[in-house]
Amino acid sequence: MSMRNRDPTGGECIIRTTLPSDAPEISRVIIHALRETNSRDYTPEIIARVERSFAPEAIRDFLTRRTMFTAEIAGQIMGTASLDQNVVRTVFVAPDAQGRGIGRRLMAAVIRKAQARHVAVLSVPSTVTAEPFYARLGFKAVRDSWHGDERTIIMQLRFAK
Numbered sequence: 001m002s003m004r005n006r007d008p009t010g011g012e013c014i015i016r017t018t019l020p021s022d023a024p025e026i027s028r029v030i031i032h033a034l035r036e037t038n039s040r041d042y043t044p045e046i047i048a049r050v051e052r053s054f055a056p057e058a059i060r061d062f063l064t065r066r067t068m069f070t071a072e073i074a075g076q077i078m079g080t081a082s083l084d085q086n087v088v089r090t091v092f093v094a095p096d097a098q099g100r101g102i103g104r105r106l107m108a109a110v111i112r113k114a115q116a117r118h119v120a121v122l123s124v125p126s127t128v129t130a131e132p133f134y135a136r137l138g139f140k141a142v143r144d145s146w147h148g149d150e151r152t153i154i155m156q157l158r159f160a161k
Helices: 020-036 044-054 056-065 102-116 131-136
Strands: 002-006 012-017 067-073 076-084 087-093 121-126 140-147 150-158
Touching (some): 020 044, 076 102, 131 140
Antiparallel strands (some): 012 067, 067 076, 076 087
């Protein structure tokens, strides 16, 4: 699956299914985003702990259990998002590409896939950092979840019947 949209900077943004060979670059994008973007809301200890969950081997493992999408501009991976049954996972955009609609395009692919699978309620365990992004897409905060000192906001999007 591949969808093409024009990036505001003029490059063509392609949203496609993730390949196992994408794992090292996706890992790099995620870790860069954690360090640059999420570090505004989380301690260095939390960032370091979370980073360990996104090594290339972990990304390849996710591919066996999730539907993953990759955003690419001019052959360069700029972001990723995935659907794990009825849960959105691993939504990250490279810091230098944030604010250009890439995350929104990735989420549109995830939402379309969830609707095609007849998911009634789509959930996302959102970071504090990403909560406003998901809220703009129509997700509503339903509760907080804590892993030690790491706060996650559980958000949901209900589809009309």
